[in-house]
Amino acid sequence: MTKRQKIISVILLALVYAAVFVMEQVIPAQAMLFTVLKKGAIYALVAVSMNLLNGFTGLFSLGQAGFMLIGAYVYGIFTIPTEMRTSVYQYFDGGVIQFTVPVLLAIVLAGVAAAIAAALIGFPALRLKSDYLAIATLGFAEILRAIFQWDKLGPVTNGSNLLRKFPTFNDFNITNADGDVVIYLSTLVPFLIVGVCIFLIVLLINSSYGRVFRAIRDDERAAEAMGVNLFAHKEISFVVSSFFAGIGGALLAMYQMTIQASAFKSAMTYEILLIVVIGGIGSVTGSCIGSFLFIAASEWWLRGLDSGTFLGITAPTIFRSGFRKVVFAVIIMVIVLFYRKGLMGDKEFSVARIAGRFRRLFRRRAPAEKGATK
C-alpha cells in the first residue's frame, strides 16, 4: 500500500467510526440498526479470526463456537459484581469466585483462556489434516459445551443456569446522576475493540508470519523444505485465531446480556463459516462485509418474511414463521452460484481498486464520445 492509499483508508475508517458515533446519538437506541452493527461487529471479528485459520493458514477448523464459549464464560465469571453473585449463583451458594476484574481486563482474559485451551488442543489435533481436523475441533467444541453445563462445575460456571448481571455494552454509555444517558457509546466501544483486534490480525497477516501461514496453505511440504516448522506455525495460527474468538465470545456475552452454554452450538460455527465463505476465503474485508450483510439480512431485512408483511406485501399464509430461512437459503445458493469465491474472492476491499475500476470505466467511454462528436 502506498502512503496515499494508507491515508485514504485511515480517513475512511475514521469516517465510519464518526458515523457510528453520530448515529448513536441521533437514532433511538432500540433501533434494529444497532443490533445489526453490534452483532455484525462481533461476528466480523470471529469471522476474521476464523479466516486467519481457514483462509490464510489453510487449516479447516470448526472449533470457533467452543472458543467463543470459553471467552464468554471467562468474561462473565470474572465480571459479575460480587454483590450480585448470590442471586446469579443461587443454586451454588454464590459460587466460589468472589472478586471481579475490570471489564477490559476480563475481555483480554477471555481471549487468553481461549488461547490456552487452543494451545492444549492443538498438540494432538493439529497433527490431523483437512476434514479430520475439522471433525476433531468440532467434537472438542461439543465436549466443551457439555463440560460447562456440568453440575459439578456449578460453583464456577453456574452449571446449566444462566450467567447474568455482568456489565454489558449499555454500561459503556455515559450517564448523569439521574441515570439518564448523556452520551451513547454502547455501539462505538465494541466497534473500537473489534477494530483494534482486526487491525492486529491484519498486522499479523502482513508480517513474516502471515507469509509463512499462506505458504503452509499453498504447499506444506515446500514450506517445510524452506525451514518452516509446520507444527509450531500451525499452533501459532490456531492459538491467535482462538484468542480473538475468545474475545468475540466475551463481546457476544456483553451483547446478549446473558450467557448460556447451550447457545454455543455448532450452528454458531456454521454461521461464521458461512460469513467467511460468502465474504471470500482469504479476504479480511470480505469477512467484515459478509458479517454485516449476513447479520442485517438474518436479523433485520428478512424479518418481515416471518411475520406476515414483507416489502409492503401482506401475505400471512406464505410469510409465516420459518419462511425467512427458506428465502435465506435461496439467497446463499445464488451467492455461491454467482460468486464462487465469495463476494471479495481472496482480494481486499481497497480504495485504489475502486478508483481503478472507475478510471477504466471512463476510459472505455471516452473514445465512444469522441466517435459521437465526429
Place this chain on the structure above:
Amino acid sequence: MSENVLRIENLTMRFGGVTAVDALSLDVNRGEIVALIGPNGAGKTTAFNCITGVYEQTDGKIRFLGKDIKRGTTPDKITKLGIARTFQNIRLFKSMTVFENVLVAKHMRTKQNVFSATLRFNRNEEKRVRRETEELLDKQGLLHLKDEVASNLPYGLQRHLEIARALATDPQIILLDEPAAGMNPQETQELAGFIQQIRDEYKLTVFIIEHHMDLIMQISDRIYVLDFGALIASGSPAEVQSNQRVIDAYLGVVEDA
C-alpha cells in the same frame, strides 16, 4: 581431498515388502556437482526424501559436515542445517508472488517472534530480509518479475524460481530433483550453465537427480548409478558411460550408431 559435505552409509528404505533404497553408500564433497542417475523407480527421489527428512530411513546413517543427522529429524530442521532442495514436480507457493516465495525461505533465519513481528518492533529485520531477497532476485535476473504471482510464470522460470528460493535458505548443499524435467534442449543447456554458476558463486555443493544425460555428463564431477534401489556403478562421467552394467540397466545402446 576436499572436505566431505554429505556422507551416506548403508541407507536403506523399505515400504512394507518393497525395498526402495538398498544399502546405498555415497559421498559428496565440497564444491562438487554429484549426480544420482538410474531408471524410473530406482529409488533416487526416495534417497533424496530420506536425506531431507521427508522419510525416516529404515536403516543407515546420513552424515552432514561430519555430524550424524539423527533419524526422525524433521525437514525444516534439516533445511536449517544447510541442506536445501527442489522438487521433481515444482512446488512453489502458487498464490504468492515471486518476492514472497523467496521471503518465506528467509523466515527461519530472522530474529523475530510472533509478537515482535506483528507489532513491528523490529522493522530493521524485515527490511534486511527484504533487501537480501531483492539482491538475490536481482542476481538471478528475476527482479523484474518480483510482483508476479508464482503460478503465472512460464514453466522454465518456475523451475528457476524454485532454485532461487532454495538458495535463499543459505544452504551448504543443494539437492536438485530433476531440474531439467520438461525443458527443451536449449533451456537444458542454459540450466547447465546456471547450475555451475550458482556452485561457483555461492560456493555450493550440488547433488542432482536428472534424466537428461547430456546435462549430467557435461556438469557432473562424479556420478552414482542406482538400479532397483542398489548402487550399480559410480565414478567419473566417462567411467560410468563405459560401464556395461550401466549401459544394460539404464543408458542402453545407441542402435543407429
